[in-house]
Amino acid sequence: MAFVNLQNVTYQYPLTKTPALQNINLQINEGEFVAIVGPNGAGKSTLCYALAGFVPHFFKGEISGTIEVADKESSKSTLDEWVLNVGLAFQNPFNQISGAKYTVFEEIAFGLENIGVPREEMKSRVEDAMALTGIRDLADRSPYSLSGGQQQRVALTSILVMQPRLLVLDEPTSQMDPIGTREVFGTIRKMAEDGMTVVLVEHKMEWIAQFADRVVALKDGSVLLEGKPNEVLTSTLLAENGFGISRYTSTAREGKKQGLWKKENLPVTLDEAVEGFKHNA
Amino acid sequence: MHERLSFHIKRDSLIHRLNPLTKLALVLALVVVAFTAPWYWTPHILLLLAIIPLSMLGRVFPEFFKTATRLILPAATFLFLMQAFFQPIGEDVIFKFYFLDITQESLMFAFRNAMRVFVMVSTFTLFLLTTHPSELMSDLTRRGLPGQFAYVIISTLQILPQMQAKAQTIIAAQRSRGLDTESTFLKRAGSVLPLVGPLVFGSLVEVEERAIAIEARGFTSKHAKTSLHEIPDLASDKFIRWVLLALVILSIAANLWLS
Ligand SMILES: Nc1ncnc2c1ncn2[C@@H]1O[C@H](COP(=O)(O)OP(=O)(O)OP(=O)(O)O)[C@@H](O)[C@H]1O
Numbered sequence A: 001m002a003f004v005n006l007q008n009v010t011y012q013y014p015l016t017k018t019p020a021l022q023n024i025n026l027q028i029n030e031g032e033f034v035a036i037v038g039p040n041g042a043g044k045s046t047l048c049y050a051l052a053g054f055v056p057h058f059f060k061g062e063i064s065g066t067i068e069v070a071d072k073e074s075s076k077s078t079l080d081e082w083v084l085n086v087g088l089a090f091q092n093p094f095n096q097i098s099g100a101k102y103t104v105f106e107e108i109a110f111g112l113e114n115i116g117v118p119r120e121e122m123k124s125r126v127e128d129a130m131a132l133t134g135i136r137d138l139a140d141r142s143p144y145s146l147s148g149g150q151q152q153r154v155a156l157t158s159i160l161v162m163q164p165r166l167l168v169l170d171e172p173t174s175q176m177d178p179i180g181t182r183e184v185f186g187t188i189r190k191m192a193e194d195g196m197t198v199v200l201v202e203h204k205m206e207w208i209a210q211f212a213d214r215v216v217a218l219k220d221g222s223v224l225l226e227g228k229p230n231e232v233l234t235s236t237l238l239a240e241n242g243f244g245i246s247r248y249t250s251t252a253r254e255g256k257k258q259g260l261w262k263k264e265n266l267p268v269t270l271d272e273a274v275e276g277f278k279h280n281a
Numbered sequence B: 001m002h003e004r005l006s007f008h009i010k011r012d013s014l015i016h017r018l019n020p021l022t023k024l025a026l027v028l029a030l031v032v033v034a035f036t037a038p039w040y041w042t043p044h045i046l047l048l049l050a051i052i053p054l055s056m057l058g059r060v061f062p063e064f065f066k067t068a069t070r071l072i073l074p075a076a077t078f079l080f081l082m083q084a085f086f087q088p089i090g091e092d093v094i095f096k097f098y099f100l101d102i103t104q105e106s107l108m109f110a111f112r113n114a115m116r117v118f119v120m121v122s123t124f125t126l127f128l129l130t131t132h133p134s135e136l137m138s139d140l141t142r143r144g145l146p147g148q149f150a151y152v153i154i155s156t157l158q159i160l161p162q163m164q165a166k167a168q169t170i171i172a173a174q175r176s177r178g179l180d181t182e183s184t185f186l187k188r189a190g191s192v193l194p195l196v197g198p199l200v201f202g203s204l205v206e207v208e209e210r211a212i213a214i215e216a217r218g219f220t221s222k223h224a225k226t227s228l229h230e231i232p233d234l235a236s237d238k239f240i241r242w243v244l245l246a247l248v249i250l251s252i253a254a255n256l257w258l259s
């Protein structure tokens, strides 16, 4: 059976009139890297919370259907058990700083202290995780003194260090520059190849096309489309439903109307676009 | 932004290496002795023969001196003046200021009280200078203080400067939209109201997110917690704590006996 298995999940926040998630069915294999896309309010963050156990254990409201990760069912588990398997990092890095630690090193160790990892192992795991995300030189800084992008790296590292089997990331690179984003995507890709399952919410289509195995497009709480990155990201359905589209895709689509793009498939990344326009010549 | 959010000065010294609980015991003992010992000059002697030498032993004398003279001394002086003027004790007036009489007794009384407060605040300063807050909390949690309690204390200590910075940002943002924050007091009080919304509501959302973030990192895990820093608690620490306890008992006993 799939490592992550959502069956008919419908969820409504308290005091709201429409469900934030509607009849979601989603299966993800171990080691798969799945990207979630969708316009604002589509339910992407809510889906992340559902995977990470915060829906329904933290946010109340009405939920139906089943959420399973690693053969355990969320509703039959407790949040503190659940987070041992599923790690969550989200967009605003400032609010992810524990606030109880004075250095980045201590901040990253916080989760390991909580779950009772012995001191020596803790230190080496923190070192390794910092090396992985390239923040070794920040070890002695105060987490509050960092830039947004650096704080996002710290937030990501703080979760990676816990070695979750499922990593859920809600726009983890929103404050990073392109170089930083590339590095972080590279790291996440490598983690997935080493067997970690990754679910990532991201608006930058070009990055998704390069790194993800599969894309799920959410709209109004339901899955609109699902499949290989290039198929989903170039679908006309996305453009019609107000999704962000890669500029290379829109350029080529326009070009196709004018007979300037002759290939069957539309590009998502710059390289694909260059390749396709060369193909014409 | 704020790189340093605690008073703590990272140095290696005998005092720094003491167990945090030992230092806390030292603070409490000095305060209790300063307030209970029946001899007039006790607080003065404690300052000269205990606190100042300890600050040197802890290699934080310059910082200690700065805080003591700039912060504690003015406060103690104010206290001294208030008590010297308004304490209606004693007969022999040595100084008259309009309707206020200053007597020998009120001077002595005020001097001792100011000194006691000086001792109290300065030992606490010494404690903060030589103790890392996370070490204190790790040590106290290991001894049974609930983790949530420690978290609230430390995060409050850290969050206050953040809140301040954010209020500044909001003020700047609203002022740039024409908010008047500089005229008369009443006007200003009225115009500060629009700050409350963003600050409080923003904080609520933040509290929720932060709760999720620490929960995601196993904060409520039922495992026994471990600690990154090893906090030594040597035989000498225990010995010092017993000596301090003895001093406190002696001081209280002397107070009851002699008065
Ligand atoms: N805590 C909450 N309480 C009530 N309703 C909420 C809450 N959080 C989100 N919602 C609602 O649920 C719906 C889905 O929101 P969600 O945050 O999951 O969207 P999103 O896809 O992550 O959007 P964005 O791209 O802006 O991050 C929205 O209609 C939103 O208003």
Ligand SMILES: [Mg+2]
Pocket (backbone or CB within 6 Å): A044, A045, A046, A170
């Ligand atoms: Mg979101």
